[in-house]
Amino acid sequence: LPLQKETPLANAVFWAARKGNVALLQLLLNSGRVDADCRDSCGTTALMVASYSGHYECVKDLIMQGADINYQREWGSTALFFASQQGHDDVVKLLFEFGASTEFQTKDGGTALTVASQHGRSKVVETLLKNGANVHDQLNDGATPLFLAAQEGHVTVIRQLLSSGAKVNQSREDGTAALWMAAQMGHNEVVRVLLLRGADRDADRQDGSTALFKAAFEGHNGVIEELLKFSPSVGILKNGSTALHAAVMGGNLQTVLLLLGANADPTVPNKNNELPADLTKSDRILKALRPKIINGDS
Known part of the structure; x- marks a missing residue:
């Protein structure tokens, strides 16, 4: 949590809040020469600093001295936002005791x-x-919170959110759902949980790619194994290509073999009339594809 330079006394308050020095903080606030709501030029308050740093006693002291719990800095963050970001549950509970609100948003729409x-x-x-x-x-x-948790691979949080009514297929404005993002990032367990909780295995983004397509391109074979348990489409997608094309472009032989084992057809051309074999110079991948092509043509 960066701070802008202010008066020496205000800086001393910020330093005490950051370091958890309750005695110094009380001394400064009781001097009458500095306010509990002193802030830097970005609107960062001592309460935000103490909340970010997880110093329970400093937070409590600042609140008792009249600090504004729900004050928003320039970007929109509050003390609750910072305590939540850093995982200081005791501070979060304390802030709630004194009236913290979950409704405040940052300029990008972020909440606690x-x-x-x-x-x-x-x-x-x-x-x-x-x-x-x-x-x-x-x-x-x-x-959504679910999307963000899926992106970072936080399975426990995903289960909490789903149990609290999060919509498993809610997508971003570009059509990206939590399953697609988890597949891109290679989060096997997240993919498994989302699928078991009703995620649409074939949901596509605005670019026409699905979770399987993206995982195939990235070579996330653990994710592919989870997806294949739910029989996703291995045919032509809205983007005019197949997951097998993506796997070949990604260059991972094991990925290619997984998809071939799931009956992906190497004789299906993409929108440019290219076969998967046309997209690689890898002898190992071509060797895996060619027997299938020969059998398919016979």
Whole structure:
């Protein structure tokens, strides 16, 4: 949490809040020469600094001295946002005791719940949900807490959010759903959980690619194995290509073999009339594809 330079006394308050020096903080605040709500030029307050750093006693002291719990800095973050981001559940609970709100948003639409989900703070996520956080919060681009947790591979948080009513197929504005993002990132267990909870195995983005297509291109074979248990499409997609084309372009032989084993057809051309074999110079991949092509032509 970067700070802009301010008056020496204000800087001393920020330093005490960051370091958890309660005695110095009390001395400064009781001097009457500096306010509990002193802030830097970006609107960062001592309460935000203490909350970010997880210093419970400093947070409590600042609140008792009249610090504004729900004050938003320039970007829109609050003390609750920072405590949630860093996973300080005790501080989050303390802030709620004194009236912290879950509704404040940053300029990109972020909330305490979105940032806690993104960072995998499962205890904080539980506390936030119990205190009225909206499981359907969205960033400006449409990303939900579930999407952010899936992107980062936080399985426990994903289960919490789904149990609290998160929509498993809710997508970002570009059509990217949590399953697609988890597949891109190679999060096998996340993919498994999402599929078991009803994720659409063939949901595509605006570019026409599916989770299987993306995992095939990236060579995430563990993800592919999970997806294949749910019989996703191995044929032509809306992007005019197949997952086998993607696997060949990605250059991972094991990925190619997995898809061939799932009856992906190497004789199906893409929108440019190219076969998968036309997209590689790898002898090993060509050797895997050619017997299938010969058998398919016979």
